Amino acid sequence: MTAMPQLLTDLHAVTMANNDAPYGMIRDAAIAVQDGRVAWVGPQADMPTEYTGLDRRSLGGRVVTPGLIDCHTHIVHGGDRAVEFEMRLNGASYEEVARAGGGIVSTVKATRAASEEELLQTALRRVDVLIAEGVTTIEIKSGYGLDTETELRMLRVARAIADERPIRVRTTFLGAHATPEEYAGRDDAYIDELCIPTLRAAHTDGLVDAVDGFCEGIAFQPDQIARVFDVARELGLPVKLHAEQLSNLGGAKLAASYGALSADHIEYLDEDGVRAMADAGTVGVILPGAFYTLRETQQPPLDLLRKHGVPVALATDLNPGTSPLNSILLTMNMGCTLFRMTPEEALRGVTQHAATALGLTDLGTIAPGQLADLAVWDIAEPAELSYRIGFNPLHLRITGDLT
Ligand code: DI6
Ligand code: FE
DSSP states (O other), rough: OOOOOEEEEEEEEEEEEESSSSGGGEEEEEEEHHHEEEEEEGGGGGGHHHHHHHHEEEEEEEEEOOOOOEEOOOOOOSSOHHHHHHHHTTTOHHHHHHHOOHHHHHHHHHHHHHHHHHHHOOOOOHHHHHHHTTEOOOOEOOOSSSSSSHHHHHHHHHHHHHHHOOOOEEEEEEEEEEGGGGTOOHHIIIIIIIIHHHHHHHHTTTTOOOEEEETTTTSSOHHHHHHHHHHHHHHHHOBEESSSSOOSHHHHHHHHHTTTSSEOOTTTTTHHHHHHHHHTTTTEEEEHHHHHTOOOOOOOHHHHHHTTTTEEOOOOOBBBTTTTOOOOHHHHHHHHHOOOOOHHHHHTTHHHHHHHHHOSSSSOOOTTTTTTEEESSSSSSTHHHOEEEEOOOEEEETTTOOO
């Protein structure tokens, strides 16, 4: 479908493109949109005459940013873990919670039991909350099925979300998330006999945009992740990794050696790993929701990431266990308050750098040729997006060629 060309006027463009101004800000700007892409952006007074005849829409002096991108979610899953949350706060030990069927296995059980339609409807309620905050692109992982049928079902639901709502979806295969009960004590067999064949099947069905794993003492070892990544490479799929969340197993370095799009969590990342990420162009994805929920105290090494020029993204990690965080705006606030990111870094983390973490080159900035995914805000300064807690100033969301 070809959208009508449009001229957005009377706005302040927070382009996040690399011009000399903070935030790539252009005040008193206009944006020309043609065929769902930005045709021109600049000071309204300098607008080329070829655009002056387009259908005008005044934005009344509001601030326009790129549409926000949540580059790490587990938004498709069955059930929730509220009772487990309550048990723990009433003093139950980890073992007691596990004996009562809690933890990641409870989400696997609930996800396996849920129909495709149930998974879709529950995910859409969460997606709609993000859409209301100006999110226009979302990444969605599998990883709560851990059997072939349910992993494929999760990925089909993730794809279906893009048919149900005007949002772009990138799918990530996360079969290497945990070992299911039926393979207890046989992690290697799970990887070789179930995870990898399921990845191949999901790829054959066109359901996979990237491949992820959970590299951790309580999950999979680097050599097991490497076997999954070898298959991803063979299939031509980019990789990313949950790395250095609870300990340092050298996951980020491993991921970088496969040219990973991103290494995520990274609280325990060291300078060696940061260097490897810088060399490979791997984005560091910071997930304050999991840090907060787990009451972690080890800070991700932002100064080292800055020193070596590693782009940093921010995401919700929206999942029922360690990050029931359904807000990209609160995620930005947490990035600033918990980790001392600047509001500009936080906004870059959910726009330009989030796009890079997903391998998307035509999203995340407002510039000629980019998809015209935009968020229009009732604010005067971009820092307000990170500053307020529990306040949503979205005025309007525009999604390029999507309807
Ligand atoms: N990182 C985490 O913290 C979890 N998964 C992951 O990759 C936990 C997921 C869960 O508890 O459901
Ligand atoms: Fe995660």
